[in-house]
Amino acid sequence: MRYLVKVSYNGSKFSGFQYQKDARTVQNEIESVLNRMHKEFVRIHPAGRTDAGVHALEQYFHFDSHIDIPGDKWKFALNSGLPEDILIHEVREIDEDYHVRFHSKGKTYRYKIYQGTNRDPFQHGLKVYYPYQVDEQKMRDAMQYFIGTHDFTSFSSAKSEIENKVRHIHRFDLIKTEEGFDFVITGSGFLYNMVRILVAYVLEVGQGRWDGGRTPEILEAKDRKHVPRTAPAEGLYLERVFLNEKALEETLQEMKNNLEKH
């Protein structure tokens, strides 16, 4: 049978999600617990990989197993074997033809920034310190250009091998926090490094280094050279994975209600 698992992890001590020989990755840790339980190799399939240092507030993966126990027992067994920086929230059986990467309908990412006179050693690895003054309105104006369906070649790593770089962005919001602000972006899918490149670009627009009004031209150019920087991994959190269209619609409606109240 196939099980779907909801997990969160603190990425700061992991070399990313994906399995690597001789590295501490989220996949290595989870598969090693599953291998011990099954006495054979079990592969897990995530909704998407996250890079070294990137966190997940909510990530999903599925795996196939001959062990038939209730979700709560799975959850307890997995959490007992896993290190403190990974937490399993839920395990449930799903259709054997459901594949979370192919069948999910998009994701939300959050990027956390803190400001202030001094950096804070206790935010290290969890938020990014950005001491520069930024013009909030300039950032919000630039961010609107990304909403809708666009070719994101200019805002993704040139290393990517995926050919189709068209993605749909549902929302891209700036949310003030006690110590700074978060960027929250929801889309049908994201290219390699895309959120971190978008954030780096928007911050530089906020600092006045680029004219945000030129954003459509940069999108049009389909060339990474216009956007040289990538924001650091440690500010990035995978926040939601939408397992189906309904979950996506509900969350978008919620976000609309919450954000437009202010």
Next chain:
Amino acid sequence: MRYLVKVSYNGSKFSGFQYQKDARTVQNEIESVLNRMHKEFVRIHPAGRTDAGVHALEQYFHFDSHIDIPGDKWKFALNSGLPEDILIHEVREIDEDYHVRFHSKGKTYRYKIYQGTNRDPFQHGLKVYYPYQVDEQKMRDAMQYFIGTHDFTSFSSAKSEIENKVRHIHRFDLIKTEEGFDFVITGSGFLYNMVRILVAYVLEVGQGRWDGGRTPEILEAKDRKHVPRTAPAEGLYLERVFLNEKALEETLQEMKNNLEKH
């Protein structure tokens, strides 16, 4: 001339404070910046060492230098060279015969515990998860036995080579927080692992494993075997170093006012 430096650090990615060849320690990082500035070896002298994983909200060290620049310039130069998990707060010149370890008048440590249904991956390395029910009154009652002057042989690591194990504890408080509680202890000095052993003992009293009323007997026994456990390093924060008698008195008065208000 001699400079006194106030520093804080997140201990979670350090192998402790003290210099070690081929390890990432706080002293290695700071001395390597000073060595670059001086083009010669400069040694720093802390108020006290902290173990691997232990944090400092406030730590002091001093060093001697022929470089004569104002404190603010020192602060800027050091912070520019240091990694994000160390922050210099203040640098100032002091008498060349002041030695922070010998002349300071005590320290405050804080130990942070969080409770709840699930562990939190984002507290990993910063607080200790203690899901067990504890009796607050039993803990507070046991903690009172440690106040005053005692031989702490039973509550310190047998590995320590210091012969005189008598220390004076000024206060030992339990403070409720949003997610759990903190232990806050102020004393003239602390033996190796002493705070972590006291915390482990008090938690077990709270759980009902030991009768806290037997604390005076255990102190009297002067034998570590009665208190087998040591609480994990990651919950421990060096919170204050009292540079002189006046600073100690003022803080004790403040604590009295704050804590006895409730």
